[in-house]
Amino acid sequence: MITLASDFGSPYPAAMKGVLLSRADARLVDIAHDFPRQDVRQAAFWLREILPYFPPAVHLVVVDPGVGTARDVLVATAGDHVFVAPDNGVVVPVAERMDADPSYYVSSPDDPASATFHGRDVFAPLAADIHEHGLEAILEREDFRPAETVARVEFPAPEIRDRSVEATILVVDDFGNAVTNVPGEFIADAMGETVSVDGEQVPVRRTYAALDPGSRLVTVGSHGNVELAVNRGRGADAFGVSVDETVQMEKSG
Amino acid sequence: MITLASDFGSPYPAAMKGVLLSRADARLVDIAHDFPRQDVRQAAFWLREILPYFPPAVHLVVVDPGVGTARDVLVATAGDHVFVAPDNGVVVPVAERMDADPSYYVSSPDDPASATFHGRDVFAPLAADIHEHGLEAILEREDFRPAETVARVEFPAPEIRDRSVEATILVVDDFGNAVTNVPGEFIADAMGETVSVDGEQVPVRRTYAALDPGSRLVTVGSHGNVELAVNRGRGADAFGVSVDETVQMEKSG
């Protein structure tokens, strides 16, 4: 099985699929191709939340704002999963969630500027060949070396002070829910009550449907983080927040 | 084979795919994940039009405005097809189109508010297990009971009075065609002529291409219903109609 994730939109992912199917007899599964363009951190968040639900697979990830620069090609392993991606940190959070001690290998392109479509010409052939021939044969053939360091993306740590927190919006999902970096535990003791969000009291509930349609609420999303939401509406709009912005939350009592 | 349909957009459906592939050796086929959000009736319309073209499969459908409430989990069977969905009516029209007497089973969640992502945590595992272990084993294991009643969605009946009808727009498709609830037979005897739509005479034609690009027409869509359309344009815009709105159509003579 090979999964595909990118910020390519359409139809470029199909060229990667052609390359994969020409070189490997693999089931292909699309994760998403509409990750916010060239935003490594948001893609890293979603991959960390989604890929752990998959059985062992080769995960091909191409969100690559550094294409055409000297950034390395990364192969990571976590348990029986293999990740193929640019060395920009996009697969590090998911690899580290799956395995306390993932292995990282890097290869430096001879001529980084030689292809504008590395997804098709570099990453897809590599993922296909790992699927067909096994990791060891490919690491050797392609002149990979164990990585001393890898590029990382940092999710900002929430600044929790007693009963208040400065929360950062990590992503806004397709429903409009604004997902923060605050662990759901923060609001566990406020469930059924309210918290202050930038000075306004907002109900804390376990489910969207606990309130009337259109009502704002603070809840815990399926990823375990605190979310700013609206029942049947778009939380990010109702709270007036965007990715990377911060809000102050404070529990009473 | 397991088909997937939802209003999740991207990338949440991928988490369901991971769960399915972890538990079942099944071919996955996406129906759509961009159904109008939390609109059970529009999703029910499309499923009724599309799923009958499929060979026997487990159909996983998650359009679930009642997530987090006490609504039941529904398993329906129609011939060799099995549907897994919330008990809100979304799969009832397609089940009844496929089989005059579908079977319905429901299960009540112990703690409906315990998971915000029932698609991933409740419905996908259930669909996978039915695919792998067969319906009977699962119905028993999961404490399902035959349903005495199931939730239903009602498509408004067209009010036909002799040569006129009050038509309701059921859906607007991606081409912009406004699909009404009026059976195509209504305009069979007006083909090649005109009908009045809210007082304006509009040509009735069998195909979009029968008129110049940009021309409005009334036709019968692939679903068999009367459609308000524009050749190479968006009928809903040209007629100024939206889902759930009504128009008056009248044949002359």
Place this chain on the structure above:
Amino acid sequence: MITLASDFGSPYPAAMKGVLLSRADARLVDIAHDFPRQDVRQAAFWLREILPYFPPAVHLVVVDPGVGTARDVLVATAGDHVFVAPDNGVVVPVAERMDADPSYYVSSPDDPASATFHGRDVFAPLAADIHEHGLEAILEREDFRPAETVARVEFPAPEIRDRSVEATILVVDDFGNAVTNVPGEFIADAMGETVSVDGEQVPVRRTYAALDPGSRLVTVGSHGNVELAVNRGRGADAFGVSVDETVQMEKSG
């Protein structure tokens, strides 16, 4: 393997998938279903760039502004690839790229206006049956004849005069890159320098990342054509160009 490409958006492609899977035991691969609506030339461009990366397959293509008219149904073969499409030229460029001398067969519908959804009712069954039963059996059964001529789409030839060219924008990709009809060789001797685009000097670079984010550049895309681009931005917007428009490019010296 059957690939699917259309301008249907969602969810109509799923009906084609149901038909294909009911008639054929084939792997299905989506190329794209969001080709610019009823724009045969843009679809033909993308198919020519993408399908050659695939292993032998039946390629089902439905971009069909002439649906409901007397246009023929086309089956084309290029090497071990088979194309099923309306006879409007959409698959001719890719067939001719794959094979210097493709074979073309056409069939005239008995009643072209009899179905509004030819993708589901005509093209998908044909593609499935070719996949299952082989081309020869189907060409005979369906009353196909070798085509004396086929409809063609013409990509405008760039007007190159010494060191200047009038370039036409063929497509704008999802990244916003404006892809011209000018072969990349035209700017090979200007790499690292600038060219004039409609009178303004713009850097010519091999990769987007060679300049600061937001910078306009002229480069060669993965398809080998000259592109108007912006590093991490939308070239078409920054250059103010749309599909079918022309720009004047001139190399200095």
